[in-house]
Amino acid sequence: MSPVPAWSESRTAVVTGGGSGIGRAISLRLAAEGAAVAVWDLDADSARATAAAIEDAGGGAIGLGVDVADRPRVDEAVAEVRAQLGPATILVNNAGISPFERFLSISRESLVRVLAVNLVGTFDCCQAVAPDMIDARWGRIVNISSSSAQVGNALQVHYAASKAGVIGLTRSLARELGPKGITVNTIPPSFVDTPTLRGSAEKGFLGPGAEEHVKTTPVRRMGQPEDIASACAYLARDEAGFITGQVVGVNGGRTIC
Template structure:
C-alpha cells in the first residue's frame, strides 16, 4: 500500500514557541515531512539557532523573534514570512507560559500576563494568519492547550482558565472556518518532558518528580515532545480534512475524555 504524501505542494508553516520543547519538535517534524517552517519565538536568537539546525539537516526553516503578546510584531513577522517563504497555510500555536500561585495571591498583572501569552496570543496569531488561509481555500490550525484545561490544577487557576479558553476558542473557530476549507483542532498535552516541565520540577511543584509520574501513567512512560509532534503532523495533513473542532488528547492515558 502506498503512503499518501502529507501535502500536494509544500506548504509554509508557522510554529510559535518553536525554539524549544514541543514547538521545536513540531517544527522539526514538519520540516522532515517537506514543509517550509517559520519558527516564531520571543527568544529570537534561539529561533535562529533552531532554524539553522533544521536547515543543516536538509530542511527549510527561518527563525523570527516574535513575542506573541505583541500584535504589531506578529503582523510584521507574518508579512515577512509571506514575502520570503510564501503565504502561511499551517499555524501551530505552541507558545505558552505557566504560573504557580495561590488563587488569592494572583495579581491582576499576573492574570493578564498568563492570558496574554496563552489565550490572546493564540487569538492574535490566528487572526494574522487566517486571511492567507482563506485566500488559499485551505488551512490547518493546531492550538496547543493543556490537560490542565480538562482537569484543573491547584495553584494554576489562571493557567487552567487560559488553556480552557483555548479549547473553547478552537471549537468556535472550527465551526466558523470549516466552510472555508480550514480545520482547527487542539492538542492538550499531558505529562511531557520539556524544559518547562523540568523547571516546574526544579521549583518543587511536581511532588515526587517527573520519573515518578511513570507509575501513574497507563502506558508507563513520560511523554516526549515528539509524541505531540506526531499527532500534530497528522492533523495538518491534507487527509485530515474531516477532523476539526476536536480535542486530541496526547497524554499516555493520564486524562480520559
C-alpha cells in the first residue's frame, strides 16, 4: 500500500509569522508534505532562514519580509508569491503578538496594534489570498487563535479579544467560502514551547512556572510547535475537505470545551 498523498496536485502555501516558533514548524511541515511554501515574517531575515532550511531539505520556498498589519505590503507579497511559486491556495495565519499588560495600563496604541496584527492582519491576509483560492475552486485556511480566547487570561484582555475575533472570523468565513471549495478552521494553542512563551515565563507572566503548568496538563507535557504543525498540516490536506468552521484544540487537554 502506498501512503495517501496530501494533495492530488501541487500546492503553494503562505505561512505568516513563519520565521519563529509555531510558524516555522508549520512551514517546515507543509514543505515536508510537498507544498511550496512562502514564509512571511515581520523579521525578513528569519523568514529567509526558514525558507533556506526548507530548501536545504530539498523543498521549495521563499522568505519575504511582510508586516501583516500593512495591507499594501500584504497585497504586494501575494503577487510576489503568485509570480514565484504560483497562486497560494493554502494560507496559515499564524503571525501574532501577545503582550501581557494590566487592563488599566493598556494604551490605545497597544490595543490598536494587537488588534491590527492578530485580527485585522488575519482578515486582510484571508481577503488578499482568497481570490486565488476561489479561482482554483480549492483552498485551505488555518487561523492560529489561542486558548485564551476560550477561557480568558488575566493581563491579556486585548490579546484574548483579538483571538476571540479570529474564532468568529473563522466560523463566518467558513460559511461564506465553503461553497467555493475552501475550508476555514482555527487552532487555538495553549502553552507551546516557543521563544515568545519562554520570554513570557522569564518575565513571570506564566504564574507558577512551566513545571506547575505541566502538572495540570492532562497529557503532562508542554506543547511543541510540531504538535500544532501536524494538526495544521492535516487540516490543509485534500482529505480534510469535510472539516470547516471548526475550533480544533491542540492543547494536551488543558482546554476542554
